[in-house]
Amino acid sequence: MLDMVNRSxxxxxxxxxxxxAPIPIADLHCDLLSYLASVDxxxxxxxxxxxxxxxxxxxxxxxxxxxxxxxxGGVNSARLTSCQCAWFRRLLxxxxxxxxxxDLPRTAPxxxxxxxxxxVAAIENASALCGDDEPVAEAFRRLRTIRNKLxxxxxxxxxxxxxxxxxxxxxxxxxxxxxxxxxxxxxxGEKIAIDLSHxxxxxxxxxxxxxxxxxxxxxxxxxxxxxxxxxDHKRNLPDEIARAIISRGGLIxxxxxxxxxxxxxPSSLIRHILYGIKIGGQDALSFGADFFHTxxxxxxxxxxxxxxxHEHAGNYQSILRSLExxxxxxxxxxxxxxxxxxxxxxxxxxxxxxxxxxxxxEAEPPCPRRGHQASGKxx
Ligand SMILES: [Zn+2]
Numbered sequence: 153m154l155d156m157v158n159r160s161x162x163x164x165x166x167x168x169x170x171x172x173a174p175i176p177i178a179d180l181h182c183d184l185l186s187y188l189a190s191v192d193x194x195x196x197x198x199x200x201x202x203x204x205x206x207x208x209x210x211x212x213x214x215x216x217x218x219x220x221x222x223x224x225g226g227v228n229s230a231r232l233t234s235c236q237c238a239w240f241r242r243l244l245x246x247x248x249x250x251x252x253x254x255d256l257p258r259t260a261p262x263x264x265x266x267x268x269x270x271x272v273a274a275i276e277n278a279s280a281l282c283g284d285d286e287p288v289a290e291a292f293r294r295l296r297t298i299r300n301k302l303x304x305x306x307x308x309x310x311x312x313x314x315x316x317x318x319x320x321x322x323x324x325x326x327x328x329x330x331x332x333x334x335x336x337x338x339x340x341g342e343k344i345a346i347d348l349s350h351x352x353x354x355x356x357x358x359x360x361x362x363x364x365x366x367x368x369x370x371x372x373x374x375x376x377x378x379x380x381x382x383x384d385h386k387r388n389l390p391d392e393i394a395r396a397i398i399s400r401g402g403l404i405x406x407x408x409x410x411x412x413x414x415x416x417x418p419s420s421l422i423r424h425i426l427y428g429i430k431i432g433g434q435d436a437l438s439f440g441a442d443f444f445h446t447x448x449x450x451x452x453x454x455x456x457x458x459x460x461x462h463e464h465a466g467n468y469q470s471i472l473r474s475l476e477x478x479x480x481x482x483x484x485x486x487x488x489x490x491x492x493x494x495x496x497x498x499x500x501x502x503x504x505x506x507x508x509x510x511x512x513x514e515a516e517p518p519c520p521r522r523g524h525q526a527s528g529k530x531x
Contacts, residue, residue, distance in 0.1 A: 171476060171484065177468045178216035178489035179204075180306075180405035181274070181349070181376035183444035185236035186222040191445055196247060203443030203464035206250045209269045212468035216254055216270045216489065218306050218375065218440075219243075221298070223280035225316055233280045233294065240273055240302050255303035255500075273302045274375065277312040277350065278335060284317045288331050292338055304500060307373055308339065309347035311355065319359075320352040322386045328358025340368040343499055345402070348393060349377045349440070352386075356393045371499055372396070373403040376440030378412050378424040379431075387412045391431065398433045403495050405440020406487075408462040411454055418459035421471070425487065426478060435494070437487045441465065 182204040188194045197206040209217060221236045223229045243251045254270030275281060275298075282291035299305055310332050311321035318335060320326025336346065336359065346363075348356045363370050374397055380388040389397075389404065397404055406424055407413070414420035428437045443465065446457045461467060461474075472484050479487075 171469075171473055171481065174213035174469050175472055175485055175488045176215040177213055177465075178438060178492035179214055179465065180218050180373070180403065180438055180440035180492065181220055181276075181407075181442050182217060183220055183222055183276075183442070184217075185219045185239050185273075186232075187445035188239040189232055189235040194445075196243060196250070199464070201447055202445050203441070203458065205464070206247065206269075208465040209250070211466040212464075214269050214465050214468065216272070216492065218274050219271050220274050220276040220375075221280050222276040222312075224312060225277070225279040225284070225314070227283075229279055229283050230294070233298075236280075237273075237298055237301055240271070243271065253303055272304055272306050273298065274306040274347070275308040276347075277316070278308055278310045278318045278332075279312070279316050281308075281335075282317070288317070288334055291335055295338075305344050306496075307345035307347040307375055308335075309350045309375070310335065310359070311352075312350050319355040321350050321355070322352060324352050325354055326352060327354035328362060332358070333362055336362055336368060336370060337366070340366075340370060343502060345371040345373045345499065347373055347375045348389070348397065349374045349387075349405075349407075353390060353393065356396075360393075360396055371402055371495070372400050373405075373495075374440075375403070375405045376407040376442045377404060378407050379427050382424050382427045383412065383414050383420060385412050394428070394433065395431060398431065398436045401495070401498070402436055403438050403491060404428060404433060404436050405438045408441040408443075408458055410457060410459055413459070418461045421459075421462060422475060422478060425475065429479075429483070434483060434486065435491055438489075438492045439468075439487070 184196060184202060184204050187202050188196060191201070194201065199205045199207055204217065219240060221233055223232060244253055250268050251271050252268055254272050278291060281294045282288060295305065310318040313321045313323045315321060315324045315326045317329060318332035319328045339346070346359055348359065351359065360372065362368070363372070374389055378388045379394060380390045382388070394404060406421065408421065413424065425437060441462070449457070456463070462471065472488060475484050
């Protein structure tokens with residue numbers, strides 16, 4: 153996979169100069185699965201519906217896309233999780249021209265960048281694994297099932313915006329709960345990162361403390377978050393959390409949503425990136441654009457959700473070019489995909505991981521009946 157450097161314009165990756173060839177992109181977060189599982193007649197190639205549609209991934213040279221399995225909680229959560237898993241497999245089976253699975257131990261070095269987009273699953277909100285009224289052991293069973301069916305799970309976030317049995321999300325002051333500690337203990341050494349993008353500050357600190365106090369082997373990332381020092385928003389990282397992620401060798405994926413960048417300045421994306429480098433995050437910075445189904449979204453006050461310059465994955469190469477006057481080529485390549493590749497190689501080839509768990513097949517409930525047009529996802 154490290155041959156990505158040889159596909160860039162400058163060869164050595166150490167020079168500064170015009171970006172002539174497309175640079176491979178790795179993106180840490182999108183909601184394609186949530187869209188496909190929730191919207192009637194959803195189509196992964198529909199550029200009208202979602203910014204990470206297949207044509208955009210292709211034109212933006214996106215070579216690795218993390219597909220989040222999202223839950224908003226509630227009674228349909230288990231079925232929605234199952235349906236998103238089914239869509240992940242459907243993408244591999246019926247859209248072979250566009251997608252292939254990336255699962256490093258089984259992905260040949262170098263093949264990742266050859267054609268199409270490599271995909272890997274992640275969990276956005278542990279409610280996707282276990283509802284608040286189920287035994288917590290159900291989370292372990294569903295996680296095992298997902299890994300058996302889809303391969304590696306890149307990361308898990310314990311919450312979304314609100315509070316659940318595991319802890320408090322961005323818009324709460326709630327910290328880490330007992331079930332959150334149990335889930336962290338369960339993924340210790342399992343080669344799964346914990347994602348702080350939707351953690352309240354109290355939850356983020358609780359997770360970091362629990363990992364340190366118990367010497368857990370769990371890498372820490374923020375898959376789709378910017379910096380609160382650049383734009384003050386609860387979805388952005390305060391400096392102490394950003395620095396903790398950086399010092400632990402984690403990743404911080406830049407989010408393209410206008411609400412988290414700046415209300416009216418598209419160049420704020422560059423300011424977030426430069427700030428990340430200023431605080432020492434040159435090896436942590438990456439992309440987590442957060443494309444989701446915006447058409448018919450219930451919160452129309454947020455329209456436009458994205459600035460035109462970042463509204464779909466097809467813009468990735470022009471975004472990199474806009475950084476040329478600010479960053480040397482090796483920094484741009486690291487941001488584009490190099491840091492993610494290095495992180496995954498370290499994570500997935502570790503000798504001390506507890507591996508993939510059992511490969512036993514377990515039955516999942518059927519997909520929920522589709523009854524609404526908008527996914528209702530709110531990034
Ligand atoms: Zn999100």
